[in-house]
Amino acid sequence: MLKKIRVAANPGVSGWQAILPTRKPQSALNGSVCADYLVVGAGFAGLAAARRLSQIEPDAKIIILEACEVGEGPAGRNSGFMIDLPHDLSSQDYAGSAEIDKQQTLINRSAIAFAKSAFDEYSMPPEAMQCVGKTNAAATAKGLACNTQYAQHLERIGEDYHLLDAQQMQSMTGVDYYLGGLWTPGTAILQPANYISSLADGLTKNKNIHLFENSAVTNLDKQNASAADTLWRAKTKQGVVQAAKVILAVNGMIERFGYFQQRLMHVFTYASMTRVLTTSEVKQLGGEPTWAFTSADPMGSSIRRISGTGGDRIMVRNRFTYDPNMEVSEKRVASVAKDHRKAFDARFSMLRSVETEYSWGGRLCLSRNNVFATGEVEEGVFSACCQNGLGTAKGTAIGIIAAEQASAAQASLVPDYKKEELPKKLLPKPLMYLGANGYMHWKEMCAGKDK
Numbered sequence: 001m002l003k004k005i006r007v008a009a010n011p012g013v014s015g016w017q018a019i020l021p022t023r024k025p026q027s028a029l030n031g032s033v034c035a036d037y038l039v040v041g042a043g044f045a046g047l048a049a050a051r052r053l054s055q056i057e058p059d060a061k062i063i064i065l066e067a068c069e070v071g072e073g074p075a076g077r078n079s080g081f082m083i084d085l086p087h088d089l090s091s092q093d094y095a096g097s098a099e100i101d102k103q104q105t106l107i108n109r110s111a112i113a114f115a116k117s118a119f120d121e122y123s124m125p126p127e128a129m130q131c132v133g134k135t136n137a138a139a140t141a142k143g144l145a146c147n148t149q150y151a152q153h154l155e156r157i158g159e160d161y162h163l164l165d166a167q168q169m170q171s172m173t174g175v176d177y178y179l180g181g182l183w184t185p186g187t188a189i190l191q192p193a194n195y196i197s198s199l200a201d202g203l204t205k206n207k208n209i210h211l212f213e214n215s216a217v218t219n220l221d222k223q224n225a226s227a228a229d230t231l232w233r234a235k236t237k238q239g240v241v242q243a244a245k246v247i248l249a250v251n252g253m254i255e256r257f258g259y260f261q262q263r264l265m266h267v268f269t270y271a272s273m274t275r276v277l278t279t280s281e282v283k284q285l286g287g288e289p290t291w292a293f294t295s296a297d298p299m300g301s302s303i304r305r306i307s308g309t310g311g312d313r314i315m316v317r318n319r320f321t322y323d324p325n326m327e328v329s330e331k332r333v334a335s336v337a338k339d340h341r342k343a344f345d346a347r348f349s350m351l352r353s354v355e356t357e358y359s360w361g362g363r364l365c366l367s368r369n370n371v372f373a374t375g376e377v378e379e380g381v382f383s384a385c386c387q388n389g390l391g392t393a394k395g396t397a398i399g400i401i402a403a404e405q406a407s408a409a410q411a412s413l414v415p416d417y418k419k420e421e422l423p424k425k426l427l428p429k430p431l432m433y434l435g436a437n438g439y440m441h442w443k444e445m446c447a448g449k450d451k
């Protein structure tokens, strides 16, 4: 590969990472090293892949290269909903076809079980992962209708749920904004930066796993192409890794390695977090100290009330933008933060004096046909990418799957996964850009008070 791979920046400061105690990152790669496996990317997919590889081949030497500090990328800047159930963002109510949704739920649950076993093994802090379920909150008649349709779908696929009325929503949140909710038990709620850095720190206690942070891969090429023992060589600014097998766990950035080009949709979503609420503000608000809402309308706002190490705060996530070059400016983040503010003020009128402390954006990678970008893309190079907006669970699952493919494992921890078709080709660039942005903007407008 001749062209230098450039890693896109992460815009804005993620509140999740900023409120954690300072963590000492692993040093950057310096010099030349050899390994059995190289994993590129230390998000959900990369760390799951490394952990699974170490379970299958305990003696294998595994190197992980991460472009930033762990937690700085999308894995540490999401809203932390590790969702078991169907969650198709492009649908009206998250539901897809019953058969695919049943299979996807089993896959997501394998991933959540894997994450929970890591949580236990590495004695992560309790707030890193809480298996408490989540609520789809409805603030409009349309939102209530989405919940009703979703409830019917859950019945069809044999899943549990519990409907909440306006009074129950108010008791939970302290505000009278919501008309109803639909609670499901299987979602794990993460403090994403806490979970992902605890996972990385836990993994590196294994003497055969070596993580290098601030070590972006700038070139990946094949050595000894004609020999039987082909090696891949990954270059970073100050070092080189040679490995027989490579797992690319870089989500949409895989396009810059030359794979799945014109097949991946690069979308940003954004979040803001308040400063710490004072004791009197917490009292004024009332309700429970922690809760986690996705919106009943897929284009609405996710809201979390958090307490614990980083203090009592509220997080708002909304807006999607289609940005095929995988970059957005700080100015864009500041502009979207105004939408977060509107959503916050509308819900929490008693907290209007509470300032926003952090606003940030992050990359998602989707495919038109809602499939992973996976498989052996070249001899010895495996992809664990394209999480379709649900990377906490799906990223974990595809990381496990890629590790099992690369190592030819005998048994799978994700037995329900079936080989999928390729991500569908995109439409011509201008059409995609205008179409995707126009469509998402219109859907966001239609979400009304759910946004």
Ligand SMILES: Cc1cc2nc3c(=O)[nH]c(=O)nc-3n(C[C@H](O)[C@H](O)[C@H](O)COP(=O)(O)OP(=O)(O)OC[C@H]3O[C@@H](n4cnc5c(N)ncnc54)[C@H](O)[C@@H]3O)c2cc1C
Binding pocket: 005, 006, 007, 040, 041, 042, 043, 044, 045, 046, 065, 066, 067, 068, 072, 073, 074, 075, 076, 077, 078, 079, 080, 081, 082, 083, 215, 216, 217, 218, 249, 250, 251, 253, 268, 269, 270, 271, 317, 360, 361, 362, 363, 364, 365, 384, 385, 386, 387, 388, 389, 390, 391, 392, 393, 394, 395
């Ligand atoms: C605001 C926001 C809210 C979200 N909310 C949720 C949610 O509630 N639930 C959910 O499931 N998902 C959510 N997501 C999506 C989720 O964060 C992603 O789907 C998930 O992080 C994807 O995991 P991953 O491991 O595949 O990729 P990433 O987390 O993107 O990790 C890939 C890593 O690869 C590294 N990398 C890239 N190129 C290179 C290179 N050349 N060399 C070395 N390293 C490289 C990157 O720095 C990055 O750390 C949200 C995203 C955002 C931005």
